[in-house]
Amino acid sequence: VAVTHAAAVNLATALGAGMGIGPADTMLVLPRALATDPVAALWMGLISGARIVLASAEIAAQGSRLRRLIVAEDVTLLQASPSEWQSLIDTGLRAVRGLRALSGGAPFSRQLAVQILERCRVL
Amino acid sequence: VACSWTMEVGVDVEAIGPLTDVEGFAARFLSASEQRALATRPVEWNATRTEMRAAPVHELMHECVLRQPRAAAVFDGDRRLDYGEFDHRAQEVTDRLTGGGALSGEAQAVGGDPSVELVVQALGSLKAGAVLRWSAGPRLPTRWRCERRTRYEACSTRPADGRWR
Numbered sequence: 001v002a003v004t005h006a007a008a009v010n011l012a013t014a015l016g017a018g019m020g021i022g023p024a025d026t027m028l029v030l031p032r033a034l035a036t037d038p039v040a041a042l043w044m045g046l047i048s049g050a051r052i053v054l055a056s057a058e059i060a061a062q063g064s065r066l067r068r069l070i071v072a073e074d075v076t077l078l079q080a081s082p083s084e085w086q087s088l089i090d091t092g093l094r095a096v097r098g099l100r101a102l103s104g105g106a107p108f109s110r111q112l113a114v115q116i117l118e119r120c121r122v123l
Numbered sequence: 124v125a126c127s128w129t130m131e132v133g134v135d136v137e138a139i140g141p142l143t144d145v146e147g148f149a150a151r152f153l154s155a156s157e158q159r160a161l162a163t164r165p166v167e168w169n170a171t172r173t174e175m176r177a178a179p180v181h182e183l184m185h186e187c188v189l190r191q192p193r194a195a196a197v198f199d200g201d202r203r204l205d206y207g208e209f210d211h212r213a214q215e216v217t218d219r220l221t222g223g224g225a226l227s228g229e230a231q232a233v234g235g236d237p238s239v240e241l242v243v244q245a246l247g248s249l250k251a252g253a254v255l256r257w258s259a260g261p262r263l264p265t266r267w268r269c270e271r272r273t274r275y276e277a278c279s280t281r282p283a284d285g286r287w288r
Contacts, residue, residue, distance in 0.1 A: 002254075005179035012183075013175060023191060031237050035259040039180075042242060047183040049191055049206075054199040054237040073198065 003039065012044040019077065019102060023049035028075040030060045030084060037105075041079060050077075060084075064092030071096060078120075082106045085116055095119040181249040185210065202239040209243065216247025227252030234258035 021027070027050050033041040034054065045052050053073050059065045066088060070078065079102040080088065089112075101120040116123050149158050161168045176183060187194075192207030204212065220231070231253035235241045241259060248255050258264060 006175065006177070008180050009178070009183060010175050012180060014173075023187075023194060029237070031259065034237050035257075038245070038257055038259065042245070043180045043184070046196065047180060047187065049187040049194065051195040052197045052242070054197070054239070054242070056200060056237065059200070069200075 008039045008043060009047075011039050012047055015040055016044045016048045019100065021045060021048040021050050021077065025050040025076045026053055026074055027051070027077045027079070028053045028055055028066075028070060028073070030055050030078075030080055031057045032060075032081065032084060033079050037079075040102075045077075061087075062091050063088035064094075067093050067096060070099065076100060077102060079103065082108045082112055086112055089115050089119070093119060097121075179249065181213075181246055184246070197239050197242050199237060199239045204239055204243070209246070212243045213246035213250055216244055217250040220248065220251040220253070225251055225253065228254060230254045230256045232256040232258070 021044065025045065025048070027041075027045040029041045029052055042052060053069070053075060055066060055069060059069055069075070075096075076098060077100045082103055083106065085101070085103055095118060099120045100122040101116050103116070103123070113123060149161055153161065187196075188206045188210040192210075193205050195203060196206045196209040197204050225231070229252075231248040231251070233241065233244045233248055233255055234257070235244075237259060245255060245257070
């Protein structure tokens with residue numbers, strides 16, 4: 001897939017504005033999002049002045065470990081696919097104060113939305 | 124209906140799913156004035172066109188470099204770079220690429236495990252005017268090696284053992 005700068009700026013700007021991303025934010029980026037969607041994972045935050053925290057595959061595979069990283073680094077936004085969110089919840093991701101959740105790209109169940117909203121402020 | 128909303132805790136999450144019932148959606152989630160606007164001026168309501176900055180992503184990011192050079196930019200669990208350091212490191216990559224003969228519009232393969240170095244390589248390649256061939260993972264597709272128009276070795280981040288597989 002080839003993406004032009006204009007399309008990247010369009011997505012990064014619109015999504016960043018919709019999520020209210022700014023210099024006060026810290027975005028936690030999981031390996032899969034970095035590989036498949038670098039515009040939303042990287043450039044959205046970097047053109048908004050946010051901080052990017054890159055999670056290793058080992059930490060991203062375990063919800064409880066990822067939560068420790070989220071708390072330690074004051075993460076405010078976590079982007080993950082629906083299946084990744086489910087996996088993180090199943091492996092111990094508990095509620096984090098002030099965390100916003102971003103997801104998409106695959107079917108999203110109502111039950112998963114409820115589970116995420118029990119752990120995050122905004123979905 | 125141009126439908127862009129943020130779901131706060133407490134909102135009925137039944138709204139998730141394909142939007143087939145526009146009137147029902149409007150009745151539940153829009154204010155009275157918004158519903159009137161949707162009913163009477165649908166073209167204006169759906170006017171989602173906005174002015175976009177006519178600049179590549181790395182130039183937009185450079186505005187953050189100038190505005191907040193000491194603000195944290197990237198952290199990978201090991202290394203941290205602020206926006207100023209990030210830009211400086213990326214510029215070194217840019218200078219190396221252009222010094223090595225890289226031309227604007229050429230493809231640059233960038234890949235490797237998630238790391239500060241990977242992101243530095245990506246930004247440096249964009250600043251050199253490259254088309255970023257992106258493969259954030261432990262491997263770069265080996266077929267990229269064979270493509271004459273893709274610079275492969277020049278800006279690959281290397282795994283811990285120093286060898287691509």
